[in-house]
Amino acid sequence: MLNKIEVDDSDTQLESSMAALAAAMSDASRVKMLCALMDGRAWTATELSAVADIASSTASSHLNRLVNSHLITCLSQGRHRYYRLAGHEVGQLVEMMMGVSWKRIPPPKTRTPVQLRVARTCYDHLAGEVAVEIYESMRREGWINDDGTHLTEKGHENFQQMGVVLDPKTKRKPCCACLDWSERRSHLGGDAGAAFFTLCEHRGWLKRVQGFREVNITSSGKAAFRKWFALSGNPD
Numbered sequence: 641m642l643n644k645i646e647v648d649d650s651d652t653q654l655e656s657s658m659a660a661l662a663a664a665m666s667d668a669s670r671v672k673m674l675c676a677l678m679d680g681r682a683w684t685a686t687e688l689s690a691v692a693d694i695a696s697s698t699a700s701s702h703l704n705r706l707v708n709s710h711l712i713t714c715l716s717q718g719r720h721r722y723y724r725l726a727g728h729e730v731g732q733l734v735e736m737m738m739g740v741s742w743k744r745i746p747p748p749k750t751r752t753p754v755q756l757r758v759a760r761t762c763y764d765h766l767a768g769e770v771a772v773e774i775y776e777s778m779r780r781e782g783w784i785n786d787d788g789t790h791l792t793e794k795g796h797e798n799f800q801q802m803g804v805v806l807d808p809k810t811k812r813k814p815c816c817a818c819l820d821w822s823e824r825r826s827h828l829g830g831d832a833g834a835a836f837f838t839l840c841e842h843r844g845w846l847k848r849v850q851g852f853r854e855v856n857i858t859s860s861g862k863a864a865f866r867k868w869f870a871l872s873g874n875p876d
Contacts, residue, residue, distance in 0.1 A: 664709035665737075669694050670702045674711065674725070674734050679853045680764045682715055682722035728812055731763025732829065738821035757822050759846070760853040765818070765833030766840065770857065770871065772823045777869035784828075788817030791832055799832070802868065804839045807831050840864075 665671060669692040676691045677683060683691075689699030703723055706712045711730055715722045725731050759768040766774070778784050783795030791799065791814070799806065806814070810831040818829030828836060840846040845861030848854075857865070865871040 661709060661711075664705055664711060667702065667705075669698070670706055673699075673702065673706065673723075674730075675738075677712065677723065677725045678731060678734055678763055679761045679848070680725075680731075682724040684720065684722055688723060725763060728763055728834070732818065735762050735767070735821055736819060739819045739824065741821075759855040759857055761837075761848065761855060762818060762820075762827065762829070762833075765827070765829055765837045766846070766855065767818070767820050767822075767827050768855075769823060770865070771827035772820050772825045773871050774865070774869050775817070775827045776825075777871070778828065784815060784832075788815060788826060788828070789813075790815050798868070799836075802839065803843070804832075804835045806835050 665674065672692040673683075673688045676688060685699055685703055686696060688703065689696045692699060692702070694702070703712070703714075707714055707723075710726050712723050713726050715724065725734075757768055759766065759770045761767065762771075765771075775784075775788070778795065779786065779788065781794070782792055783798055784791055796806075813830035815828070815832040816830040817826035818833065819825075820827045827833070837846070840861065841848075843860070843864070844858055845864050847856045847858060849856060862871075
């Protein structure tokens with residue numbers, strides 16, 4: 641009987657925690673802030689209040705709610721305070737919610753701005769049409785297994801040749817298929833996805849658009865994607 645009570649208490653705590661998390665994400669202004677933070681950067685309260693189109697005092701209350709729910713963290717630097725997602729797990733949750741929510745929107749198929757649909761950030765990795773095509777190329781060429789849970793020996797070799805530096809001690813998934821909310825197909829997530837995105841930025845293949853999730857593919861990036869994945873790159 642005691643064991644049953646302990647299990648029931650644990651279940652209740654989990655259910656209560658899930659309900660609290662859902663409640664924290666149930667406000668449209670807080671959702672707008674979370675979506676803005678999906679670019680992987682730290683934002684000020686003023687910037688986030690502008691994104692959510694609310695007063696600074698109201699934004700402060702919403703930000704405190706998100707911090708207390710462990711969805712975002714607050715970073716202090718001198719007199720300035722910055723906010724960012726609490727981790728890649730939160731980014732994955734927001735991206736998944738986008739995909740589920742998108743299914744409820746009636747035709748036309750998508751209203752996503754063209755440039756945002758082509759290439760954007762998904763917290764710390766690449767998303768959009770180009771990312772989906774890269775993932776399909778990796779899967780087709782045997783860089784990753786069919787369900788995207790790990791890199792193959794060929795994948796490791798090609799990543800090493802490309803210059804992608806993986807974290808052998810990562811606490812996140814080493815590699816995973818991340819559902820792309822606009823394309824309804826998968827792009828590369830996990831440590832492999834983050835490491836690949838880092839390389840693309842370092843090599844100047846991708847450039848973020850300041851203040852947005854949009855990512856532009858440079859001429860060198862188009863050439864690199866043609867070489868490695870037989871892609872034409874970001875259309876003009």
